[in-house]
Amino acid sequence: MVPTPITVRVPAKVNLHLSVGESREDGYHELVTVFQALSLTDDVTVVGSDEPGVEVHGEGAGEVPADGRNLAWRAVRLLAEHAGRDPEAPGVRVSMNKGIPVAGGMAGGSADAAATLLALNGLWHLELGRDELSEIAGRLGSDVPFALQGGTALGTGRGERLVPVLARHTYHWVIALDRDGMETPGVYGELDRLRAESKPNPVGDVEPLLEALASGDPRQLALLLGNDLQAAAVSLRPGLRRTLRAGVQAGALAGIVSGSGPTCAFLCTDADAAVKVAAELSGAGVCRTVRVAHGPVPGAKVSEERSDRPTPPQVHA
Ligand SMILES: C[C@@](CO)(OP(=O)(O)O)[C@H](O)COP(=O)(O)OP(=O)(O)OC[C@H]1O[C@@H](n2ccc(N)nc2=O)[C@H](O)[C@@H]1O
Ligand SMILES: Nc1ncnc2c1ncn2[C@@H]1O[C@H](COP(=O)(O)OP(=O)(O)O)[C@@H](O)[C@H]1O
Structure with a gap:
């Protein structure tokens, strides 16, 4: 069989x-x-x-x-x-x-x-x-x-x-990919080092962001995005500062480093705005490539289509 x-x-x-x-x-x-x-x-x-x-x-x-x-x-x-x-x-x-x-x-x-x-x-x-x-x-x-x-x-x-x-809304994102990856432990280590030297501003409480998610307003959410690892990622790769600035100049509501970086994620008003921001950002020469994405989406899911089946021919009207 x-x-x-x-x-x-x-x-x-x-x-x-x-x-x-x-x-x-x-x-x-x-x-x-x-x-x-x-x-x-x-x-x-x-x-x-x-x-x-x-x-x-x-x-x-x-x-x-x-x-x-x-x-x-x-x-x-x-x-x-x-x-x-x-x-x-x-x-x-x-x-x-x-x-x-x-x-x-x-x-x-x-x-x-x-x-x-x-x-x-x-x-x-x-x-x-x-x-x-x-x-x-x-x-x-x-x-x-x-x-x-x-x-x-x-x-x-x-x-x-x-x-x-609870997140009431579909949010539209532009994702800027950098040329090389970054190792997660190194970024956490850099944050420890920065904290021993000075006190980078912490992101603060999560509650206001949870309220913004419940409201479903991307403008409200944009004001509250925050990532303590961003200072560390930017310290290791200073060029990310330019990428973050370019996304906002291109019309995004806000930009953050995603997790330990170096990818940057830009929240946009809607799907059309995301396409425009992506086009402008990809011409700005600050990142390797850009993607448009939305969220939230479901977690891991068994695909209905069986991968061993040949793809049916496309029929065009
Ligand atoms: C930073 C975050 C944010 O969501 O994601 P990425 O940006 O890497 O995707 C995560 O904390 C990454 O999680 P993950 O990549 O699963 O990390 P793990 O394999 O569990 O740990 C890798 C290393 O990251 C550091 N680590 C991870 C999680 C954590 N809470 N504290 C840590 O200090 C430790 O040095 C650990 O040895
Ligand atoms: N299935 C996998 N996909 C991607 N990276 C993997 C995988 N398995 C191990 N790795 C290694 O894990 C490291 C972290 O990769 P990834 O999970 O893509 O990024 P991040 O931890 O930054 O979110 C990479 O350096 C890669 O070599």
Whole structure:
């Protein structure tokens, strides 16, 4: 019998609010963050195979390890152990098609890990519930549970403890991708260093932002976007200051560094404004490329279309 692949589509995230506390004994920082899932997505397909391994396709694939270091493969091993299977011989092949910028602060690796857990839950008929999958996800990385959940959510702890947040509106974003990625631990380390030297202004309480989300007004939300890691990302890559300025000059309501960067996310009034801002920003020469996205979108989801089926021919009227 030909094995049936399972494909999961999974979103990127942006942190609308990222308040970073002190460094903990385990090396992590206590966070209060608001995640929003965006319409930039990866597709991850798992299939039973006697040639186990990982394949990476799409933009930036060359920068992603296609071996045991891939976060999706770590998800395979962890779920195999959990399910009483041999993690050294899980008998699956994972193939990912990347649409989420690599090492961009949009949690692409975490998204692939989350998608792999959900896909294997189906492939291996494990029938684990969302809570159990989320607990396993948290062991793979702080951002992995959110990629399963999607939508808009308040994250605490390392970012792995989630509560859904009411968001009444679809928000329109322009995403500016930089030339090279940045390593998350280095950016947290730079924030610790900056804090030891001076006191960069903290982003403050999350409540006003939660109220703005409930109101659904992008102008109100724009005033409240904030990211404690932004100062650290800009310190490591000063050119981001120019990118942030250019987005606002192009007509965005506000811009922030996404998570640990270097991707910048610009909130726009509506979909038309986002297209205009994207066009102007891409001509400004301040970033590698731009994308238009919207959020919130759902978390990791099994695709209805089976990836092994040929695409039907397009019929034009
Ligand atoms: C900054 C954020 C914001 O959402 O996302 P990215 O911008 O990387 O996507 C996250 O905190 C990244 O989460 P994630 O990428 O899953 O991090 P992990 O694999 O758990 O941790 C990688 C490293 O980041 C640092 N880290 C991560 C989370 C946290 N709360 N405190 C930390 O100090 C630690 O040095 C840790 O060893
Ligand atoms: N499936 C994956 N997709 C992307 N990056 C991955 C993956 N697995 C491991 N990595 C590594 O993780 C690092 C962080 O990548 P990514 O998750 O895209 O960014 P970020 O942590 O900034 O959101 C990269 O340097 C990359 O080499």
